[in-house]
Amino acid sequence: MNTPAFPIDPLLPQIRASLAAHPRLVLEAPPGAGKTTQVPPALLDAPWLDGRRIVMLEPRRVAARAAAHFMARQRGEAAGDTVGYRIRFENKVGPRTRIEVVTEGILTRMIQDDPTLEGVGALLFDEFHERHLAADLGLALALDVQSSLREDLRIVVMSATLDGERLAQFLDAPRLSSAGRSHPVQIGHYPARREETLEHQLRRAVEHALAAHPGDVLAFLPGQREIARADAALAASVAARGVDVLALHGELPVEQQSRVLQPDPDGRRRVVLATNVAESSVTLPGVRVVIDSGLAREPRYDPNSGFARLDVVAIAQASADQRAGRAGRVADGWAYRLWPQSQRLEPQRRPEMAQVELAGLALELAAWGDAGLRFLDPPPPGAMGAARELLLRLGALEPGAGAQPAITAFGRRMLALGTHPRLAAMLLAPRDAGERALACDLAALLEARDPLRSGGDALHARWQALAAFRAGRAPAEASRSALAALDQASKQWRRRLRVDASPPVSAPAHRLGDLLLHAFPDRIARQHSADPYRYQLANGRSAKLFDDSAVYGEPWLAISELRDDPRDARILRAAPLDSARLEREFPQRFVSEDRVVWDAGARAIAAVRERRFDRIVIDSRALARPDPARYADALVDAVRQLGLDALPWTPGLRQWRARVRCLREWMPELAQGEAPLPDLSDAALLERLDAWLKPALSGKSRLDALDEAAFGDALRSLCDWSWRQKLDALAPTRIVVPSGMERAIEYGYDDHADDGRGAAQAPVLAVKLQELFGLADTPRIGDGRVPLTLHLLSPAGRPLQVTQDLRGFWERTYPEVKKEMKGRYPKHPWPDDPWTAKATHRAKPRGT
Incomplete structure (x- = not known):
C-alpha cells in the first residue's frame, strides 16, 4: 500500500x-x-x-x-x-x-x-x-x-x-x-420550515447539495432511528439521480462499515448518513459537502431506569466545527447546518463524568483500592455517594475498615463482565443454565430501546415478543429490527458467559421478576394494603401504577423503570416476583424488631413490632409495654422532624447560641484546630443530636418533659469550660459604660442572609446618651475587632441615633440633638462639651 x-x-x-x-x-x-x-x-x-x-x-x-x-x-x-x-x-x-x-x-x-x-x-x-x-x-x-x-x-x-x-x-x-489537512469550507444555515420533520428538512438540504456542489455528501444524524427515517425520505429522489445512500453507525456489520470507508467502485456519488462516529478518527473519501443536524445521542443519567441512556442533545460548537471540517479534507467544501444562525451552542462538550450515573466508576475505584486517583474533572461527590450505596445493596461492596467500602469477591466477578453493575449482578445470580439464558435475554432488553410500539408497563410482554420472534411469529406491534438486535445481543451475552442452554420458549412473568430483583434491589416493591395501585419500595419511597397497568393486582414487583415525580412517582416497567423466592434469596434483608418511633400525626411516641424487608413494612403491631430505654431515640427523631424550635428555648439560650455563632464568624481562627469553637448552626446541631441532646432526653416519654434548665445544660455541653470563659471575654453579655452602670449587649444571627448561608449581625448596645459622656470612641468586642452598634436613647428611652461612630456623633450630630432635646428634657444634662462632662444615668439634682 x-x-x-x-x-x-x-x-x-x-x-x-x-x-x-x-x-x-x-x-x-x-x-x-x-x-x-x-x-x-x-x-x-x-x-x-x-x-x-x-x-x-x-x-x-x-x-x-x-x-x-x-x-x-x-x-x-x-x-x-x-x-x-x-x-x-x-x-x-x-x-x-x-x-x-x-x-x-x-x-x-x-x-x-x-x-x-x-x-x-x-x-x-x-x-x-x-x-x-x-x-x-x-x-x-x-x-x-x-x-x-x-x-x-x-x-x-x-x-x-x-x-x-x-x-x-x-x-x-x-x-x-500539528497542522491539519484542510481546505476552505463555506458555512451555511438551512433551518427547518414550520412543522417540518428532521428527515424532510435533511432531504431538501441533500437535494440542494447534490444539485449545487460536486462530491459526496456526509450527513450527521443523532442515531440509527433518524438514519432509517432519512434513508426512507431520500429513497425516491436520490435514487433517480443515480446516487448511492449509505448508513454508518457502530451497530453495522463490519462488511457494511468497510464499504462506506472505501470509494464507490463504480465512481458513483454517495450520500452517507452517519452518527457522530464519522466526526473523528475515520476518513470518508470524496466528501465535499457536510449536512449537520446539530444533534447527537450522548449518555445521560436516566433516573427512570437507573442507567445512563443515550439522549438526543445539541452538540457543542467544537463538534460543529469538527463536523464542518470534514467537508474540506480533499478540496474546498460546503457545510450546511440545520439550525438557525442565531442559535448558540455550548463551546465544549461536557465530560460524561458530570452527567451519567457512576456505579461502574465506583466499582472500578473500589477494585483499584485507591479512591484518591487524579481526574481531570473529579467525580461529583453526591453521585459517587449514591453509586456506592447502590453497590452495597448489590453485594458488590461491603463496609470497610476505612472511610470507603471494600470490594467483595462477588463485586470482582461483576467487574469482570464489563457491563453496568446492575446487569452484572443479575447475570451472575442464576444457578442453572436455563435461568442464565433468560438473564441474558433480560440484559439485552434492559440495555436496548423498547421493541414494542404499543407501550405498556409489563416487561414480560417485551420478552414474549422476543420469544415469538425467535419462533418466526413476531407480533405486529413490535419492531422486527429491534427484536433482531435484542436476539443478537442475547446471543453475545450467552457466548460471553459460556451459557450453552437456549432461552426458554415460554416463561411465567414472575420468573423475569425473580431475576430482575438482583439488578434492582432498591426497587423491589410491595403493594400497599389500602391502595392496590400504590407500592412501597425497598428504598423507602412509594410509586403508583397507571390506571391501565398490565401488572395490576400483583402483590410484589421488581421495577426496572420508574419515573420520578415530585407529586407521585410512576411505575413505567416492571415484572411480578415470587415473595417466597425473595425470602430465600435475601433472608438477611428480612428483619423483625421492636421500634419506638415518633408519630408526627399524633405528636406522640408510638411503639410497634415490625417485620420488614429493607424499608418495606410487611407487618406492624402495637406493643403494650415498649422498652423505656428506646424513648430517647424516638424523641430525637421527633426533633429531627419538627425542627429545633420544638425545644424549650429561652431568650438567654438564644443569645448564648448567637454569641457563639457570631464569634466563629468574627474570629475564624477560633473555628480551626483540634478543639475548635463548635458550630451551632441548625444543620450542625441536627446532625449531632445523638451526642448532645439524647442524654438529656433519657428516661423521658414526652418532648415537653425536657425543661429549660436541662435543655440549656445540654446545649452548653457543646462548649467546654475553657471556651465558656473565652466566650465571656470575647463576646460578653454586658458592658460597663462611663456612668458606671452595666448595660446588656444584644447579639443576633440572620440565618437567611448572604444567599442563605447566614451571617452574624452587628452587636447592639442600647444606652441613654447621658451615660456615655466623656467616652470618645465606640466600644469594641471580639479582641477589638468588632465595634458595637450604639442605639443612643433619650432620657425616656426612645432612640435618638444609631451609630458605630461615637466620635463622629459627638462632633457632628450631638449639637443638633442637644438643641432639640434640651427643651424637651430640661431635668437632664445637655452639656456643651460632652467630651469632658460627667456621665450619669440620673437626672440633674434639684436646683441645678
Whole structure:
C-alpha cells in the first residue's frame, strides 16, 4: 500500500524526541492530520519502547477497527499481525501484535488485571476531547501506574478540540500541535420550515447539495432511528439521480462499515448518513459537502431506569466545527447546518463524568483500592455517594475498615463482565443454565430501546415478543429490527458467559421478576394494603401504577423503570416476583424488631413490632409495654422532624447560641484546630443530636418533659469550660459604660442572609446618651475587632441615633440633638462639651 503524506509527518521526529525526554505528552492535531494512524507506527522502533507493545485507546468501535485495518494495510499485513484490535465481542490480536487498538472498557480491564502493564511500553489516548467516562478513568489509572509502578511507561493524550493548555498543565507534560489537512469550507444555515420533520428538512438540504456542489455528501444524524427515517425520505429522489445512500453507525456489520470507508467502485456519488462516529478518527473519501443536524445521542443519567441512556442533545460548537471540517479534507467544501444562525451552542462538550450515573466508576475505584486517583474533572461527590450505596445493596461492596467500602469477591466477578453493575449482578445470580439464558435475554432488553410500539408497563410482554420472534411469529406491534438486535445481543451475552442452554420458549412473568430483583434491589416493591395501585419500595419511597397497568393486582414487583415525580412517582416497567423466592434469596434483608418511633400525626411516641424487608413494612403491631430505654431515640427523631424550635428555648439560650455563632464568624481562627469553637448552626446541631441532646432526653416519654434548665445544660455541653470563659471575654453579655452602670449587649444571627448561608449581625448596645459622656470612641468586642452598634436613647428611652461612630456623633450630630432635646428634657444634662462632662444615668439634682 502506498502511504500518502499526512500533515502530522513533519512533527513525528519531535514526538519521538519529546517522549524520549519526558514520559507524558499532549498532542493536538485536527481531524485529517493523521495522528491516529501515523503516531503509533512511528513509535515502534523508539529505544525506550524496547520491543514492547503500544496500546491505543479509541473511543468508538468503528474507528478502532478502521484504524487498525489502515495501519495494517500500510505495512502490507492483515489486522492481527503487527497491528491488531480488541473491541467488545471481537478480538483481532495475535502473538506478533505490537500495536493494539482497544476500546475504552478493554483498556480499563487491562490495567485492573495487570497493574504493572507487563509488555506494554506506551498508552495512547486518542480523541480524548470526547471526554468519555471510561477515558477519564483510564487516564487516571494510567497516571497512577506510571507514578507508582512504571516510571518508564509513556502516556500520550491526543485530541482535536480540547483545551490543550489545561490538559498539559494537569499532566505536567509538553504540548505539541500539528497542522491539519484542510481546505476552505463555506458555512451555511438551512433551518427547518414550520412543522417540518428532521428527515424532510435533511432531504431538501441533500437535494440542494447534490444539485449545487460536486462530491459526496456526509450527513450527521443523532442515531440509527433518524438514519432509517432519512434513508426512507431520500429513497425516491436520490435514487433517480443515480446516487448511492449509505448508513454508518457502530451497530453495522463490519462488511457494511468497510464499504462506506472505501470509494464507490463504480465512481458513483454517495450520500452517507452517519452518527457522530464519522466526526473523528475515520476518513470518508470524496466528501465535499457536510449536512449537520446539530444533534447527537450522548449518555445521560436516566433516573427512570437507573442507567445512563443515550439522549438526543445539541452538540457543542467544537463538534460543529469538527463536523464542518470534514467537508474540506480533499478540496474546498460546503457545510450546511440545520439550525438557525442565531442559535448558540455550548463551546465544549461536557465530560460524561458530570452527567451519567457512576456505579461502574465506583466499582472500578473500589477494585483499584485507591479512591484518591487524579481526574481531570473529579467525580461529583453526591453521585459517587449514591453509586456506592447502590453497590452495597448489590453485594458488590461491603463496609470497610476505612472511610470507603471494600470490594467483595462477588463485586470482582461483576467487574469482570464489563457491563453496568446492575446487569452484572443479575447475570451472575442464576444457578442453572436455563435461568442464565433468560438473564441474558433480560440484559439485552434492559440495555436496548423498547421493541414494542404499543407501550405498556409489563416487561414480560417485551420478552414474549422476543420469544415469538425467535419462533418466526413476531407480533405486529413490535419492531422486527429491534427484536433482531435484542436476539443478537442475547446471543453475545450467552457466548460471553459460556451459557450453552437456549432461552426458554415460554416463561411465567414472575420468573423475569425473580431475576430482575438482583439488578434492582432498591426497587423491589410491595403493594400497599389500602391502595392496590400504590407500592412501597425497598428504598423507602412509594410509586403508583397507571390506571391501565398490565401488572395490576400483583402483590410484589421488581421495577426496572420508574419515573420520578415530585407529586407521585410512576411505575413505567416492571415484572411480578415470587415473595417466597425473595425470602430465600435475601433472608438477611428480612428483619423483625421492636421500634419506638415518633408519630408526627399524633405528636406522640408510638411503639410497634415490625417485620420488614429493607424499608418495606410487611407487618406492624402495637406493643403494650415498649422498652423505656428506646424513648430517647424516638424523641430525637421527633426533633429531627419538627425542627429545633420544638425545644424549650429561652431568650438567654438564644443569645448564648448567637454569641457563639457570631464569634466563629468574627474570629475564624477560633473555628480551626483540634478543639475548635463548635458550630451551632441548625444543620450542625441536627446532625449531632445523638451526642448532645439524647442524654438529656433519657428516661423521658414526652418532648415537653425536657425543661429549660436541662435543655440549656445540654446545649452548653457543646462548649467546654475553657471556651465558656473565652466566650465571656470575647463576646460578653454586658458592658460597663462611663456612668458606671452595666448595660446588656444584644447579639443576633440572620440565618437567611448572604444567599442563605447566614451571617452574624452587628452587636447592639442600647444606652441613654447621658451615660456615655466623656467616652470618645465606640466600644469594641471580639479582641477589638468588632465595634458595637450604639442605639443612643433619650432620657425616656426612645432612640435618638444609631451609630458605630461615637466620635463622629459627638462632633457632628450631638449639637443638633442637644438643641432639640434640651427643651424637651430640661431635668437632664445637655452639656456643651460632652467630651469632658460627667456621665450619669440620673437626672440633674434639684436646683441645678
